[in-house]
Amino acid sequence: MPVISNRLTRTLNITHPIISAPMAFAGGGALAAAVSAAGGLGLIGGGYGDSTWLDEQFAIAAGQRVGVGFITWSLRKSPSLLTDVLKRKPAAVMLSFGDPRPFVDEIRDGSALVMCQCQNIDHVWDAIDVGADIIVAQNAEAGGHGALRGGLSFVPEAADLIAAHSPNALLVAAGGIADGRGLAASLMLGAEGVLVGTRLWASAEALVHRRHHEAIVEANGDETIRTTVADIARQIPWPRGLTARVRRNAFTQRWHGREDLLERNAAVEGPRYREAFAEGDPDNASVWFGEAAGLISAIEPASRIVERMAADAASRLAGHAGATLA
Known part of the structure; x- marks a missing residue:
């Protein structure tokens, strides 16, 4: 070969x-x-x-x-x-x-x-x-x-x-x-x-959690978004100009475009996010994959x-x- x-x-x-x-x-x-x-x-x-x-x-x-x-x-x-x-x-x-x-x-x-x-x-x-x-x-x-x-x-x-x-x-x-x-x-x-x-x-x-792997197999390249909501929920201070590409889901639908509100409620939403991620919940925490999902x-x-x-x-x-x- x-x-x-x-x-x-x-x-x-x-x-x-x-x-x-x-x-x-x-x-x-x-x-x-x-x-x-x-x-x-x-x-x-x-x-x-x-x-x-x-x-x-x-x-x-x-x-x-x-x-x-x-x-x-x-x-x-x-x-x-x-x-x-x-x-x-x-x-x-x-x-x-x-x-x-x-x-x-x-x-x-x-x-x-x-x-x-x-x-x-x-x-x-x-x-x-x-x-x-x-x-x-x-x-x-x-x-x-x-x-x-x-x-x-x-x-x-x-x-x-x-x-x-x-x-x-x-x-x-x-x-x-x-x-x-x-x-x-x-x-x-x-x-x-x-x-x-x-x-x-x-x-x-x-x-990677099994449920997150299942999510990428089911996804196509349109099903991601560049956003800062995961970092706000995790209270991780990423520098300006850098966003994260993650799967579009209920979490991004709820908070993308409402970042100020999420930041004000991070003390409550942060633990919810972390619990959802630990459980492999593909809808209420970020699933970290890119546009190549459509090729997998x-x-x-x-x-x-x-x-x-x-x-x-x-x-x-x-x-x-x-x-x-x-």
Whole structure:
């Protein structure tokens, strides 16, 4: 079977140019290990910074080469989390949603690659400025937190900027990528690989409630919304300009557009939300997936997802001058 070989696969010493998104609460050690074992690179989601949970997930992933990702503005509150994680020798550390500068030197000193996830061109300039090894261009189709850029323009714009100002950096595309067509298209747009969230959120190894998995299988790409209501209910102070793409449901119908009222009632609605999420209630708490939901019809092992995506992309790119198939 032909495989895609490029700078990303050689730099990361992986078989397929596929990286799993470090999804908070869902991207644990089992998922990261499964993606790495299948020939990609799995990232454990550092989330909002639970050191005990991170220890547990790295233990679960033991024996596989994995990385980790952090919500940068949250990491600034507990920088020792990075110090502790680097002792485990992750292959890469991804920083998202905040200034990467306070952490880059420590990551390099820990012999990990620096990944910076970007939602606009200013973020790409920041990543170039700190000399990021891998720059992730995340588009608005992505599940979870992000911004508003569309992938068809953002990825090639970022590719051109990186080629001109930081040619050794590797560009990875994120958002809406669920199969070989998405991987092949991302490579055609100038990326050297993909960061996959929603499709791997819908995997057997993801830490996702059964009822939420059932919801994504039933959904199409129209059934999501970018909103801040989940963050308001959870009383998590996300920076302005960053919203979360989640499933449209009774919770978003009740509160989207009434954010001020939800904020005033957060002391009551917050516990209700958390209880609903813990119970896997798909209607009264957020279900965290993106527009790629419309391309997902089953919950499968991560290895099958990665291998099928890579094989299909390689088949589609066979004969194209921009890809070397071996």
